[in-house]
Amino acid sequence: MESLHLPSEIITYIFSFLHVMDRKEASLVCKSWYNASQDYPFKRNLTFKFPASSSSLGFIRGLARHPRCGLVISHLDGSSVSRQVLLEVGLHLGPRLDSLALPGSSITESCLLELLPRLTSLRKLDLQGLDSLFMSGAFLSREEHRRKVYRALLNLEELNLSNLRYLSDLSFNRLTICTPGLRRLSLSGCHISFEFDPYRGCPVGSGSSALVSLRNLLNLLQKQTSTLRSLDLSRTGITPKSLRSISKLRGLRLEELNLHGCKELTDYSIEILCKYQSGLRMLDLSGCMELSCRAVLAVGAELKELRVLSFSQDWKITDKGLAELMMLPHLRSLDLSECLHVSGTELVKGLSGPEPRAQVETLSLRNCTYIRDSVVFSLAQLLGVHLRELDLSSCVYLTDLSVRAIATFLPALLVLRLGWCKEISDWGLLGMTEPTKHCQPSDREVNAEGITTVCLCASHLLRVQT
Template identity: 70%
Template sequence: MEESDGEDMTETPELPLEIIIYILSFLHASDRKEASLVCHSWYIASQDHCFQKNATFCFPASASSLELVRGLARRSNCSLRISQLDGFSVSRSLLLEVGLCLGSRVESLALPGSSITEASLLSLLPRLTSLRRLDLSGLDSLFMSGAFLSREEHRQQVRSALCGLEELDLSDLRYLSDLTFNRLTWCTPRLRRLSLAGCHIAFEFDPYQGCPVGAVEDSSALLSLRNLKKLLMEQKSTLIALDLSRTSITPESLRTIAQVQDLVLKELYLQGCKELTDYSMEILVKHQPGLLKLDISSCTELTSRSVDAVARGLKSLTHLSLSRNWKITEKGLADQLSVASLRSLDVSECLHVSGTEMVKGLKGSGAGRARLETLSLKSCTYIQMCSVLLHPMANTDV
């Protein structure tokens, strides 16, 4: 073996993984990404769970996902999105593993594209004692029979685990009824956010009983306005966000919700509620003046009268979506852009918006001008780009 000319051929010992992780912890995310290219060890260290904040782990119900679940046991908390669950043994084994290995570590759970059984879900939920967000959207298999949470012992177990749940997504459930809705929300007494988007809610008339909603006690076939109002009254001290998008809510029903005593909503989503009128918007802003986020996109009966009402009544508004409201014109947009708190405005596909009034609002000075961060003018075919003076900090989608 030839000797080198005075060079030391001794290899530098590799640093322990824990030391590399500690070193990387002093770097910003962009610098840590660059450091991960140094070598394989540094790449492995950069992928440590301590650097993964607010990460959601998405995986299907399969045998190979079992090892992933076991690996997540190192994390102090995690968010899961498990798809393709069914009633077969692989899904049951996976949910059992989630309950045993992660249990109190799971903060968020979503089960998209699944046909999960009640027995499988009830074997898991009582173990998720730290759950803050639960997404059951589209899980018709749970609610089709109407027997979900019908047993008192199951309700007690689920309530014990979910008493701290803050967000519940029940959107796009065709078979949600008064009975199942009441059982489930009894288990979640401190909700802050509730989504019923796309649900079949009987706001005015019960098609099964042939009478006005509310004349019959809890229905096993549909969800009624009476029961929704009951929930809002019970949880008014915590509930701040409500999503009723793509429902058949009527002006009178919106008025009923807005006037629930001591209910103070911060976010309201009414996308695609085609029966709403300008009058209903005026009532809404009168009784819910503290709204910060309002989505009234695709409410095709609304006109610029609604924009005027929002500009006058919601002085703390930060996000407003008027997208695809074809009757809205320039009128009122200047006043809307004088709301100093406004940060995001979406007027995409508002065909009669040219930008003239927006210029006046954006030219305002001092406190009398919105400091927009995002502005969407997508498909506004008559927009005059040469005349629209965009806010220097705005992220504009044209």
């Protein structure tokens, strides 16, 4: 089959409206469509994943034809094969590499220092879990090495240092001094001492060779306030006082903040955060179990630019304040999963109010056991054509009426999760109200562990998990 002799530029433009998987399928139609699918705009963000082995050497050389790409190389170690893999990456992809991640690896400092100076266009570097680099405390201790790495990482925008057990002030400073233009920094799961140094038995100082201190982190944030926009401190022991210190830092204008699993945070600390960082667009407060409706009210009152919000597993949160969240005009994703006291009535109230109101595309109410059919019916009507993904797993009191409301009022829905909704029957998923002679119900109940049923709903194919 041949296309209707359209210029390749027109085909490329049409392909730009397709999802990447649809574009892949379309590229199999004919040669001209394939050539259009290989256009440069479609290859700017390609990332290739492979393990370090002798068989990957030829693959790396073949990647040299791509103008830009990213790499995720796993299982690197100190062997000669791993060294050869890194050498090939530096030789053939150095100036073309946008991002580099080394998961599940145990490389040495010498291996990485042979590679980094060649990566002159690197935008994203992921070193999470690479304890072998920082265990000795000598990483980038030599001035000549720091100068080479600085020239290579001058344009680095994203640095991931998550889950590093041996990260210290000294090694942290040596690395970040080479990255003056950071926009995103992740320290998730790192051992950060915010107020008390367990090794010295005294208040936290700076320049520690054993851990990262709050004072040292504040110094970095102060130096990079003009560029830094995203910070991940999830699964750390950050205290309310420490969060207030970061929030009030002069000139800091965060757009994304991840505090997942920071269990010591209080409502007052979140109120201060919202007051001083009112430009936040993404905020993850999931697993912060001491938060209550005061934090919800603070978010709704101050964060007018918010797009993504998670209060998952915050068990003290009730419906109070949720109506204000629905009045945030830019809110697109809301996660209230495992908020056990949420019934959804305030969500309906907020969406029923005057404009502006949220146009939510992703909504998770998983394990909110107070959710009833009447709430789902109202939410389906109010969210209408905007909602793309809905998670109602373990909302055990929902019935077939909710399925009918979803099928009727959510024509754009792509993903629907209904796991453990035991009152929903096969007939509800099929859109039928009673058995017929030609189709009798099965004697076996729906498996709550995860049977996947596919149904055609409102002219769209949904992935329904029951």
